[in-house]
Amino acid sequence: MDVRSQMSMVFHLDKCIGCHTCSIACKNIWTDRKGAEYQWWNNVETKPGTGYPSKWEDQDIYKGGWEKKNGDISLKGAGKLRGLMNIFHNPHLPVIDDYYEPFTYKYLDLIESPAMTDQPTARPVSLITGKPIDIKSGPNWDDDLSGTPDYARKDPNLLKLSPAEQEAMFQLERMAFYYLPRICNHCLNPACVASCPSGAIYKRGEDGIVLINQNVCRAWRMCVTACPYKKSYYNWHTGKSEKCILCYPRLEVGQAPACMHSCVGRIRYLGVMLYDADLIHEAASEDENNLVDRQLDILLDPFDPEVIASAKKNGIADSTIKAAQNSPTYKFVKKWGLALPLHPEFRTLPMLFYVPPLLPVMASLKEVDNKAQSEKMDPIAKNWNDNWLYDTSTEELWGTIEQARFPLKYLASLFSAGDEEKVKHILKKLMAVRIHRRGITVGDIDEAKVKQAMNDTGLTPEAAEEIYYLTSLAKFDDRFVIPASHREQSIEMLDFTGDAKGTTGFGFKETPARGA
Amino acid sequence: MNIFNTFLFVILPYLALAIFFIGTIYRYRNVKFQISSLSSGFLEGKKLFWGSVPFHWGLVFLFFGHLIAFLIPQSVLIWNSHPVRLLVLEVASFAFGLSMLVGLANLIYRRSTNDRIRVVSTWMDYVVEGLLVIQIILGLWIALEYRWGSSWFASSLTPYLWSIFLLEPRMDVVVAMPLVIQLHIIGAYLIVLAFPFSRLMHALVAPLDYIWRPYQRVIWNWNKGKVRSTATKWTIHRPRNN
Known part of the structure; x- marks a missing residue:
């Protein structure tokens, strides 16, 4: 057993209101720079929809992630042979138009316009070339556009549905959508790391954050292809790839990442998870229908004395083990089994989990x-x-789930590699918690019905109360359990602690200027 | 004339090599952030294929061809001892040279006509591309005009190049060479000279170690097992990240 710790996340989709506050918080801190204008390390998509970049989930187009062939896994669009053979031209590299061409408006024209008979206009100009453009797409271009032929109906997940099921989904009376906020998943089996020819991308041992060393990146641009979630972005100006850093300068001083801190719906949870690194390859090579179970299997119980002993032997600090025991993500993912990884079939073992939405x-x-x-x-x-x-209301206990406006197959395509039972079980649990709470607060539900709901889903009233608390009432410190980074010890290894005083964070000593 | 030749074939190579080594090592050590292939495939992907691919593969073959003729000239001479093999080598080299020329022409066309690519172009990019175009055309001309270059390069030019590296420069052979060949040699020195000042730097960081490194990379900030216990005393020796 090789125990490591990992910062993991849970996003509760029932609570997401699609306000994009997270995206703005992230943008203002990290990507408000030349070459990064189009990058949204955090973005919120409308589902069903094509997403950002357009149709990112369709790996027939983008060739991201791993695929299983002859019992072993290999990168679908990169890797040692394929990556080096394509190094002079990567045929699977998305171009900026797959995201959108960044633009601004010539606002000054409004102010400096001479007196005219017509009102002056602020024309849009490209932030790349500076020339006027016709805007074809922009950030959140398909926001709230469920049902539209160009966006919602081109959602790659619909391919798993029959034409009749698709038609039924988009009848006017049944029209619905939900939001899917996405950041880097900080995977256990990251395809971006494996694809980087320079070895610039690495996973931090202490907390599992995946980072790109800007001094080593040489713009071979394989990570952009390899990441199936398209969360590694190429900065066209500096000639370096960039990605979500999980706000590690904030984490190291005990603050929550900016997107999570600013979340209005309080949908985001962050906590430590202990896992067995020896089993990563095995879990990622599992058959598709067992992938989720195998991934959850390698996440370890932080209360197990054997796990604690191995963790200590690996140098994991007591404070980190304690954080793992209090981790809200451990509760959602392992203890209650309420959260699933996004597109497990990409085999990167993502460590961002989603509580699927109770559909309208x-x-x-x-x-x-x-x-x-x-x-x-x-x-x-x-x-x-x-x-x-x-x-x-319906006569049957679980009628509301059976009669959801989306076929469960659609949700299963996103969160469980097609296993409808898994999603259904979670939705039933979420519903059981609601029935339990309504029994207490309103009292208009038959006690026998409450009991049956609990029995069907295997929940105890205590567990239901806990879920209710963490879902609805949880305070900041319940949602974000961040262990000390023990930076002082790492400094002591490398430097005099006095010299490093007040140097938290990161950055270059010289201006990061584009090479000639 | 002699001073002129001395400058071109003795002083220039040493100048170019000195600037090459000092400049590239300085840049690699001090401004690492600036070393990048500066790929523009993200802004325009389709035309890039018809430029970058024929150019780079032609370059790889011809670079190693020149390198082998320089390092182990005997091997080229042995290979060329059979006329069919000589012909195969010459024709293949010429084809790769043509592919480089076509590729580079496409790249220059793309760079100067596409608005987005123009934005990420510097004057140095045009200088490098100009140098390379001249160098390729000279190379092709030599291949046509002064046949069986693979053989005479190995027997006549290799000793000159070695004499430069062995610090006993002998330029008598080069001075007697036709002008086109002399220009090709000078072009090579200029390209070497341009390395530290241009995007050519990326050729020096070709990611060959990718072949033998494991796919996943995990880096610890510190090795807990090696953290100094209070019983051992402080040293200022810095351990490398594992």
Whole structure:
């Protein structure tokens, strides 16, 4: 057993309101620079939709991730032979138009315009060439565009659905969408690291953050192809690849990453997970239908004395082990089994997990007499004349999940490599927690029904309360459990601690200027 | 005339080599961030294929051809002892030279017509491309005009090049060579000279160690097992990251 620690994340999709605050926080800190304008280390996509870059999930186009051939895994679009043979021209490299051409407007024209009979306009100009462009695409171009033929219906996940199922999904009455915020997954089996010919990309041993050494990157641009999530970005100005750094300068001083700190819906959780590094290759080479289970298997129980002993032997600090025991991500992923990795079939073993969204259920309009309610309302402010109710209740306990507006197959294509039962089980658990809470707070649910819901999903009332707490009430320190980085010890190995005082963070001593 | 020749074939090579070594080592050690292939495939990918691929593969073959003729001239002479093999080598080299020329022409065309690529071009890029075009045309001309260059290079030019590296320069052979060949030699020195000042730097960091390194790389900030215990005393010896 080779125990290592990893910063892992959970995004609770039911809570995401699609406000893009995370993206803006990240952009303002890290990618508001020449050459990085188009980069969104954190982005929020509308699903169903094509995403960013367009159709990134379709590996027939982008050739990202690993594929299993003859029992072993190899990089689909890069690797030693393929990467070096394609080093002079990478045929699978996305071009900037697959993301969007960054632009701004000539606002000064509005101010400096001479007096005219027509109003002046601010024309859009490219941030690359500085010339006027017709904007074809931009950040969040397909935001909230469910149902549209150019975006939602070109979602690569729809390929797994029959044409009839697709049509049913996009009927006007059933139209729905949800948000998928994405950052780098800081994978256990990162394809970007494996693809880098220069060896510039590495995983930090202490916390598993995947970083690109800007001094070693030579723009062979294989990581952009290899990352199936397209979270390694090429800076066209500096000639270096860049990616999400999980705000490690913030983590090292105990602060949450900017995207997580600023999250309005409080959907994000960050915590340590202990895992067995000896099993990475084995887990990544598993058959597709077992991939998720095998990945969860290599995440270790931080309370197991044997695991603790091995962790200590590997030099993992006591504070890190304690953080692993309090980790909200461990609870969501392992203890409650509520979160799944995004596209496990890419075989990179991503360490960002998603709680799948309880889909909007089909509702019906019911004729009711609303007179009683109308009389309770303030006669001046409100007037309720409608005699109908938007009714989502069903006779059957799990009817709301069976009658979801999206086929479960769609969610399964994103989160469980096609295993519908896994997603359904999680949705049932989420629903059981709601039924349990409604039984307590409103009390209009039959006790037998609550009990049945709990039995069906194997939840105890205590577990349901815990899930409820961490989902709805959790405070900052419950959502982000960040162990000390023990930087003082690493400094002592390399430098005099006095010299390094006040040097937290990172950066160049000289200006990072593009080479000639 | 003699001074002129001495400058071109004795002083220039030493100057070029000195600047090459000092400049590239300085840049590699001090401004690592600037060393990059500066790939522009992200801004334009399709035309790049018809430029970069024929250019680079032609270059790889011809570079190693010249290198082998310099390092082990005997091997080239033995290979060429059979007329068919000589013909194969000459024709292949010429074909690779042509492929370089076509590729480079495409690259220059792309660089000067595409707005996005123009933005990421420096004047040094044009200088390097100009040098390379002249060098390739001279090479092709020599191959046509002064046949069986692989053989006479190995027997006549290799001793001159060795004399430079052995610090006892003998330029008598070169001075007697036709002008085109002399220009080709001078062009080579200029390209060597341009290395530290241009994107040619990326050729020196070709990622060959990728072949034998393991796919995954994990780097620890410190090795917990080696952290100094309070019983041992401080040293200022810096351990390398493992």
